[in-house]
Amino acid sequence: MAEKNITILGATGSIGRSTLAIAEMFPERFRIRALTAKDNIDVLADQINRFQPDLAVIYESGGIDRLKSMLDPAVRTEIMSGKSGYEAAATLDSVDTVVSAMVGGAGLLPTLAAVRAGKQIALANKETLVMAGELVMAEAARCGAVIRPVDSEHSAIFQCICGNRRQDLAKIFLTASGGPFRNLPRQRFPLITPKDALAHPTWQMGAKISIDSATLMNKGLEVIEAAHLFDVPRHRIEVLVHPQSIVHSMVAYTDGSVMAQMGLPDMKAAIAYALSGPERLETKIPVPDFTALNSLTFEAPDLEKFPCLKLAFRACESGGTLPAVLNAANEVAVEAFLKDAVSFVQMPQLIESVLTAHERVAGPDMEAILEADQWARHAAWQWIAANGGGKAS
Ligand SMILES: NC(=O)c1ccc[n+]([C@@H]2O[C@H](COP(=O)([O-])OP(=O)(O)OC[C@H]3O[C@@H](n4cnc5c(N)ncnc54)[C@H](OP(=O)(O)O)[C@@H]3O)[C@@H](O)[C@H]2O)c1
Numbered sequence: 001m002a003e004k005n006i007t008i009l010g011a012t013g014s015i016g017r018s019t020l021a022i023a024e025m026f027p028e029r030f031r032i033r034a035l036t037a038k039d040n041i042d043v044l045a046d047q048i049n050r051f052q053p054d055l056a057v058i059y060e061s062g063g064i065d066r067l068k069s070m071l072d073p074a075v076r077t078e079i080m081s082g083k084s085g086y087e088a089a090a091t092l093d094s095v096d097t098v099v100s101a102m103v104g105g106a107g108l109l110p111t112l113a114a115v116r117a118g119k120q121i122a123l124a125n126k127e128t129l130v131m132a133g134e135l136v137m138a139e140a141a142r143c144g145a146v147i148r149p150v151d152s153e154h155s156a157i158f159q160c161i162c163g164n165r166r167q168d169l170a171k172i173f174l175t176a177s178g179g180p181f182r183n184l185p186r187q188r189f190p191l192i193t194p195k196d197a198l199a200h201p202t203w204q205m206g207a208k209i210s211i212d213s214a215t216l217m218n219k220g221l222e223v224i225e226a227a228h229l230f231d232v233p234r235h236r237i238e239v240l241v242h243p244q245s246i247v248h249s250m251v252a253y254t255d256g257s258v259m260a261q262m263g264l265p266d267m268k269a270a271i272a273y274a275l276s277g278p279e280r281l282e283t284k285i286p287v288p289d290f291t292a293l294n295s296l297t298f299e300a301p302d303l304e305k306f307p308c309l310k311l312a313f314r315a316c317e318s319g320g321t322l323p324a325v326l327n328a329a330n331e332v333a334v335e336a337f338l339k340d341a342v343s344f345v346q347m348p349q350l351i352e353s354v355l356t357a358h359e360r361v362a363g364p365d366m367e368a369i370l371e372a373d374q375w376a377r378h379a380a381w382q383w384i385a386a387n388g389g390g391k392a393s
Contacts, residue, residue, distance in 0.1 A: 001279050004030050007089045007119075009110050010101035011035035012043040014206045015124040015150060018267050019099050019275075020047060026281060034089035036102070036110075039063060045070035048077050055092060057085035083109065090114040097275065099150070100125040103208050104331050105324075105373055112136060112366075115145040122274035124150035126225040127331075131324040132369050133228030147229065148274040153222055154229055155270035156248035156261035161230065162278065164253065172232055173250040173258070175242040176219040176301065177202045177265075182243060186305050192344035194337060202245040202265045211334045212308075215347055216301060220312020221330075224323050227316055234316045239309065240298045246288055247296060264288055307348040311355060321361045321372035328373045329354035332380035342388040350387070354379045 006023065010016045016035075023030040032051040037044040038059045048056050049072045058067060061081040068079060080088055090098055090110040098114040099122045100107055107125030112132070114121055116139055123129070128136055140147050149155050153174050161169065180199055181192065197214040198207060205213070212218035223237050248270075250260040263269050264285060272281045303310045308330070315326040333347040342350060354376050361368045 001029055001276055003028070004097045004275060005033045005095045006030055006097050006099060006275075007034040007036075007092060007095045007114070008032065008099045008101060009036050009086060009090060009107065009114075010099075010103065010125070011047055012037040012040040013101055013103060014204065014209075015101035015267060015271065016099070017043075019101065019122075019271050020051065022268055022272050022275065022281070022283070023051070025283070029281075030275065033095045034092050036086055036089050038102075038106075041067050041070070048075060053077055054094060055080060055085075055089055057081060057089050086110040087113045090119070091117040096120060097122060099271075099275075100128060101150070103127075103206055105131055105327060108132060112139065115140050115147070116143050118143045118145050121145060121147045122150050122271065123147050123229075124271075126151060126221050127327055129225045129228045130221050130327045131373065132366065133224065133323070134319075134363075135366060135369070137228050137231075148277065149225075149229060150267075150270050150274045151222060151225065152265070152267060152270045153249040154226060155273055157226060157230060157251055159261045159273065159277075160249070160251040160259040164251075164259075168253045168255070169230075169232070169251060170236070170254050171252040172226060172230065172237045173252065174219065174222055174226060174237055174239050175245075175247050175249050175298075176216065176239055177213065177245045178241040178243050178301070179214045179216060181214055181305075182241065189305070189345050190343055194340070197337070197344065201243070203267070207338060208331070208334050211337060212330070215308040215344070216306035217308035217312060217330050217347075217351075219301070220309045220316075221327070223312060224316045234313065239301050241301050242296065242298050244293065244296055246293065247298075262288065308351065311348060311351050315355065318360060319362070321364045321368060322355060322358065324364075324369045324372045325355055325358045325376040326351060328376035329380045332377055332384070336380075336384050336388060341384055346388060350380055350383045353383050 032053050034055040036057040057080045090113040097120045100111040101124040108128045111128045198210045245265040247260045252258045315322040329351040333350045336342045
């Protein structure tokens with residue numbers, strides 16, 4: 001494999017740091033050209049000193065002097081800030097591959113810029129496809145940008161469809177760990193704290209995706225992501241709760257065959273495959289010890305206990321601006337929950353209220369999507385001002 005020149009959007013996050021761990025394991029294959037963060041200057045400074053990229057970007061220009069003061073004298077990295085900086089990192093001439101690992105809707109425009117520049121995209125930022133899946137996939141086709149999934153489920157599906165005919169694909173089984181509250185009685189949900197919800201049983205992840213996993217909204221966002229990425233209608237995507245997180249997803253074919261991709265839950269495997277597939281890197285991740293696994297179990301998700309998943313199904317089926325509204329309302333809900341401004345059970349109530357109030361636009365362009373996103377954030381904060389603040393159910 002020829003050397004890959006990489007930008008990491010969201011380098012200081014969980015996926016960003018795992019990507020750098022892969023780059024560090026294979027220095028002859030991966031050259032880090034640009035790194036971005038929001039405001040985690042300490043971690044970014046350490047990454048710049050280690051990888052000496054051409055460009056590094058933070059959100060606020062006010063942090064540039066402090067960042068520069070932390071860099072080794074030999075470092076020649078250009079430092080930029082703000083949205084124009086993220087776009088520059090996403091489209092750098094020397095870069096062929098962009099790892100899209102910012103969290104939330106903030107990832108959409110830089111990822112779209114990378115797509116339009118014809119880069120190969122290793123996509124972790126599922127919000128990009130949730131908000132603007134049709135538009136981004138159409139732009140990728142137009143600009144010759146290849147989008148490789150980083151989400152472990154989508155990586156599994158991608159690996160299971162390689163070498164098979166698309167017209168033979170009958171169904172996708174998207175697996176979910178079920179999160180930390182799978183076995184918690186519903187009556188206790190109003191008492192769930194952010195600390196409880198951040199403790200994911202099988203994956204180590206950033207705060208937002210950890211909360212999304214606890215509400216199962218993450219699985220809903222993944223259904224929308226899969227529908228766009230693999231061009232499969234929602235009714236052919238089934239969510240299965242699989243608490244062991246060994247089967248990362250499965251694909252069923254018209255002859256009744258089912259292909260599963262398995263492995264220990266370690267995001268480095270999916271990241272490495274997104275960067276190097278079909279070649280497989282020696283990541284040193286062990287193969288599961290199947291004799292030590294007592295059983296692999298699968299069950300249907302409980303949509304009454306986890307209404308966020310039902311709301312995501314609704315947004316996926318309706319399409320238009322509804323998925324962008326779902327995403328924006330969810331981002332506000334998660335932020336408010338982490339600040340104790342709404343309770344765990346109020347998150348789906350808030351999202352449902354915003355979805356219901358929205359006047360859906362069909363076939364939206366980017367302007368309509370961004371407008372719906374802004375409208376939904378505003379509506380969500382208004383809902384919180386009127387209803388939040390307590391632990392009511
Ligand atoms: N973590 C996982 O295992 C996992 C698995 C599958 C998919 N994903 C997806 O990957 C994405 C990243 O997840 P994560 O867990 O790595 O998140 P994370 O740990 O919270 O990291 C997020 C990264 O994005 C940056 N960032 C946050 N807000 C930003 C903004 N407004 N503008 C620019 N940069 C911003 C952060 O910078 P600072 O550090 O400076 O705040 C950080 O570098 C999400 O879309 C998630 O759904 C994650």
